[in-house]
Amino acid sequence: MKKFLAGAAKVNITPPVGAPLSGYTVRKDVSQGIHDDLYAKALVLDNGEKVLAIVTTDLLGFYDNFVDKVRNLIKKQTGIDKNNILISATHTHSAPDTLYGLYSQGRSSDSWMDVLAQKIAGCVYMAWRNRKEARIGTGKGSVQIGVNRRNPDGKPIDPEVGVLRVDDIEGNLMAVVINYTCHAVVLGPDNLLISADYPGYTMRMIEKLKGENVVAMFTNGAEGDINTGHSADISGIGGCIPGRTFERAEKLGNILGGEVLKVLEQIKVSPKVHLDVKKKIVELPLKTLPSLEEAEKELKKKASTLNKLKKASREEITRAKIEKFYAEITLSMVREIEDLGLRKTMKAEIQAMRLNDTILIAFPGELFVEIGLEIKKDSDFKNTFIVGLANGEIGYIPTHQAFVEGGYESISTKFTGEAENIIKDTVLKLIKEIRRVS
Numbered sequence: 001m002k003k004f005l006a007g008a009a010k011v012n013i014t015p016p017v018g019a020p021l022s023g024y025t026v027r028k029d030v031s032q033g034i035h036d037d038l039y040a041k042a043l044v045l046d047n048g049e050k051v052l053a054i055v056t057t058d059l060l061g062f063y064d065n066f067v068d069k070v071r072n073l074i075k076k077q078t079g080i081d082k083n084n085i086l087i088s089a090t091h092t093h094s095a096p097d098t099l100y101g102l103y104s105q106g107r108s109s110d111s112w113m114d115v116l117a118q119k120i121a122g123c124v125y126m127a128w129r130n131r132k133e134a135r136i137g138t139g140k141g142s143v144q145i146g147v148n149r150r151n152p153d154g155k156p157i158d159p160e161v162g163v164l165r166v167d168d169i170e171g172n173l174m175a176v177v178i179n180y181t182c183h184a185v186v187l188g189p190d191n192l193l194i195s196a197d198y199p200g201y202t203m204r205m206i207e208k209l210k211g212e213n214v215v216a217m218f219t220n221g222a223e224g225d226i227n228t229g230h231s232a233d234i235s236g237i238g239g240c241i242p243g244r245t246f247e248r249a250e251k252l253g254n255i256l257g258g259e260v261l262k263v264l265e266q267i268k269v270s271p272k273v274h275l276d277v278k279k280k281i282v283e284l285p286l287k288t289l290p291s292l293e294e295a296e297k298e299l300k301k302k303a304s305t306l307n308k309l310k311k312a313s314r315e316e317i318t319r320a321k322i323e324k325f326y327a328e329i330t331l332s333m334v335r336e337i338e339d340l341g342l343r344k345t346m347k348a349e350i351q352a353m354r355l356n357d358t359i360l361i362a363f364p365g366e367l368f369v370e371i372g373l374e375i376k377k378d379s380d381f382k383n384t385f386i387v388g389l390a391n392g393e394i395g396y397i398p399t400h401q402a403f404v405e406g407g408y409e410s411i412s413t414k415f416t417g418e419a420e421n422i423i424k425d426t427v428l429k430l431i432k433e434i435r436r437v438s
Helices: 064-078 110-129 199-212 232-236 244-263 292-307 314-339 369-378 400-405 410-413 418-436
Strands: 006-010 039-045 051-057 085-089 132-142 160-168 173-180 215-220 273-284 345-355 359-361 383-387
Touching: 006 110, 006 132, 006 160, 006 173, 006 215, 039 110, 039 215, 051 064, 051 110, 051 199, 051 215, 051 345, 064 085, 064 110, 064 173, 085 359, 160 244, 173 199, 173 244, 173 383, 199 244, 215 232, 215 383, 232 314, 232 410, 244 345, 273 418, 292 345, 314 418, 359 418, 369 383, 369 418, 400 410
Parallel strands: 051 085, 173 215, 359 383
Antiparallel strands: 006 039, 039 051, 132 160, 160 173, 273 345, 345 359
């Protein structure tokens, strides 16, 4: 029997102070300091038949052309099949702008992005070089640190905490992969310090308590409508929301970390590892958008209306700011679609990665939690973990109901309500296909 090998590594990817930050268009300045470092982390799994690489980064997200660039570098350095590489972001909103100026008025640095690609690929190379005989196991727990930001009762959520454990043959912990569903947005647009937000605290807690050689990794789930308890609209217009502090980020990170530790100690590991990867490129229908001229005209109209409300009530002014915010989002989408030369659809890669009785579903965007929960319910794997912000970033995928209700996510998505069913059907087909291979 071929031996199962695994290797893990991490590389510091903190940008220089002064780098523009992502996640909030209303930020008033570039980064002013570093609160905590950002990392790329890699886990390479090799059962003698297939070699897989799982990569996590303390970033908001990245487009598919950047993923292609990194995959090509990894393939060149290690020989790992590009289809077998999963590259995800934790979705911290206090990281540098890696979406080519989307959040920084075009101020992102191409040269820094080139360095970032090299660092991520180098991290995988280190993990690949560090491979040694290992064992693997998976477990899951439950905890709540997030709420459904669209509903007054804060539900539904996905409280599941997925934990993948990798030990060396002597029983020493090597790596921990965490999966949890919640936007990394404890820190708001007023924060100008680089930070990994609450996932950073979770990972540092695990690494501190389990040993300096342990690599703790965080993957986000179907977190499209899940955050740490505030309005996306108010946040989007720069409204002050109390409690968005590093102290709260640490508290939530430690709550999650405590559950991870509990699950970790109960996982049984095995040297027998079945690995497989399947993927499918889907065409998602784009919603009808105004022309560039119409979008610019509408934004000017909303801005003019806001400027005239000098003696209006606070509620009227807030509403006008939100409507201007929505007009800005629409204009940004129109420009993006035109730049990409798209007309009716956008491609998206859905990747299914099997590790024994666990399957990772990697999606390049932000599925609503309801979609993630349905996929988990219909999957016949013991453990099904959604990995969002993986292999690209195409934005929100709301449910049909969200389009009826309206709001930030249905305004800011590029897609029609049909995208939900296309994604669910494709994922379930991939699960059945990968299950058939024993």
